[in-house]
């Protein structure tokens with residue numbers, strides 16, 4: 113174990129920490145609390161007298177800020193954008209009455225008006241069509257004067273679901289009061305569609321899935337019964353296997369699969385003598401050629417979607433915050449913190465708002481949201497070992513006046529949560545090799561399209577209640593809402609793809625994207641274009657959004673192991689890194705939260721072991 117050399121990887125920090133666990137220098141509450149999913153537990157005044165700059169007000173930045181502030185640190189969160197949340201973006205209706213209703217329901221004191229997002233735009237320097245995307249979803253039956261609630265309409269334009277094994281996010285939700293409900297990943301009525309299958313006509317998941325299970329069970333039963341498999345076992349043992357296969361595939365008494373009600377009905381059973389009509393078995397070759405089960409021919413680009421729900425991240429049950437994914441960072445922002453965690457500079461844009469709040473008699477309470485300065489783009493992170501503190505340079509803008517300027521501040525530590533590739537372009541004191549590795553991280557483009565529907569046609573027409581239908585069209589998937597069943601409208605995610613398909617989609621104008629997504633929707637639902645409000649469609653290309661470089665890093669730890677080793681081998685100093693790119697879970701909030709915990713732990717370790725050069 114070498115603690116005195118220039119480079120300290122996170123692993124060696126944690127190994128060192130474990131080795132030192134009995135040492136008197138470590139605060140008792142910190143010892144052994146580095147389990148990845150657990151929020152770091154430090155003594156309340158652990159950070160007293162130390163100030164931390166956090167770069168980015170996404171989930172990683174706000175989580176870092178929350179943990180730091182509640183443990184005595186002074187914190188400033190610099191956010192380049194004019195909105196909070198980063199990739200966790202949930203646009204909501206622009207209508208003023210709707211906004212008022214939302215604040216009255218969730219945040220009646222309106223401490224942070226920018227919390228409600230109804231508009232965004234892609235980066236004018238990179239997007240082919242950066243016109244603002246304004247959310248015009250509306251509940252046609254809602255009368256604001258009635259005192260009744262409207263249907264809550266929003267598009268989770270970034271994250272939309274939480275796997276049940278994402279324990280850190282779920283624990284965080286519990287702590288900060290985010291209410292959750294089931295997110296349906298798979299409804300057996302969801303549709304699968306591919307040009308290479310069934311003449312391009314979509315059919316329900318259950319019909320393909322249970323046909324395949326029956327056919328596989330029949331094949332296995334034949335080889336077991338005829339002694340080609342398990343021949344060395346007793347008859348009794350093989351009969352038990354055959355009985356199991358009969359259950360697995362719903363085989364008949366002759367161990368043949370000739371269809372069953374598992375396949376669903378083209379005409380459902382009803383009263384009196386109406387026995388219904390069961391869907392036909394899908395021939396094995398058709399399923400094999402479709403690509404839905406893998407092994408598809410070159411004509412099929414559908415992908416093995418039949419088995420998606422078996423992946424640990426998509427296994428039942430997933431969860432979603434009630435009211436939209438932005439509830440996580442909104443609840444983070446509303447956590448009360450010690451008042452002295454807020455550090456204001458003389459010309460701080462937050463001062464006026466805080467004074468007004470205090471004058472209005474809100475009891476001088478301070479919240480995590482008070483730590484954030486919007487419209488402050490970090491341009492330099494300089495950690496000169498000869499200086500007592502590190503220097504954070506920024507470019508600020510004031511959208512209300514159009515004024516811009518530059519400034520800098522000194523902090524004891526910094527946690528940066530911006531994408532590695534963006535960090536690589538800043539003026540920093542990071543070694544060239546480290547910066548080169550940051551710039552080499554591969555990012556995946558990602559796009560989404562959202563629709564408000566005119567009715568719940570997928571429920572009444574296809575018995576689909578939540579889940580995802582899949583197609584080999586570039587839209588790839590349509591998500592149905594997991595909430596408000598039986599309502600009069602709802603929001604569909606009408607396209608969600610990544611990689612080259614997203615790249616191509618992002619190259620289109622907004623109108624072309626809308627047109628392409630409507631065409632894709634037609635493949636799953638006839639007359640789709642007439643069933644949604646095409647004029648209210650929203651599109652987003654994440655790789656073209658300001659201060660973003662992609663939807664997520666392409667699993668760097670596994671696809672670029674050497675790059676990942678380099679970017680997780682932090683040069684010793686006062687700069688720490690967090691964000692989902694610095695985790696084994698890129699593209700997941702779990703990665704954002706666990707990396708934030710790791711960064712805070714690393715700061716705490718550095719302070720405790722006396723390795724960091726901190727002004728005292």
Ligand SMILES: Cc1cc2nc3c(=O)[nH]c(=O)nc-3n(C[C@H](O)[C@H](O)[C@H](O)COP(=O)(O)OP(=O)(O)OC[C@H]3O[C@@H](n4cnc5c(N)ncnc54)[C@H](O)[C@@H]3O)c2cc1C
Pocket residue numbers: 167168169170171172173190191192193196197198199200269270271272273274488489490491529530531534558559560654658659660662663664690691692693698699700701702703704
């Ligand atoms: C389409 C899509 C679908 C997804 N689906 C899911 C899902 O279902 N479930 C799930 O758990 N996760 C999902 N994710 C991933 C999830 O959104 C991210 O893991 C998480 O939001 C990342 O948070 P972060 O704080 O690490 O990064 P970000 O949210 O990107 O935050 C970084 C912040 O840094 C700011 N910034 C950048 N440069 C600067 C600068 N120079 N100065 C100041 N600020 C700067 C940015 O503006 C941004 O606010 C999805 C992502 C996308 C794009």
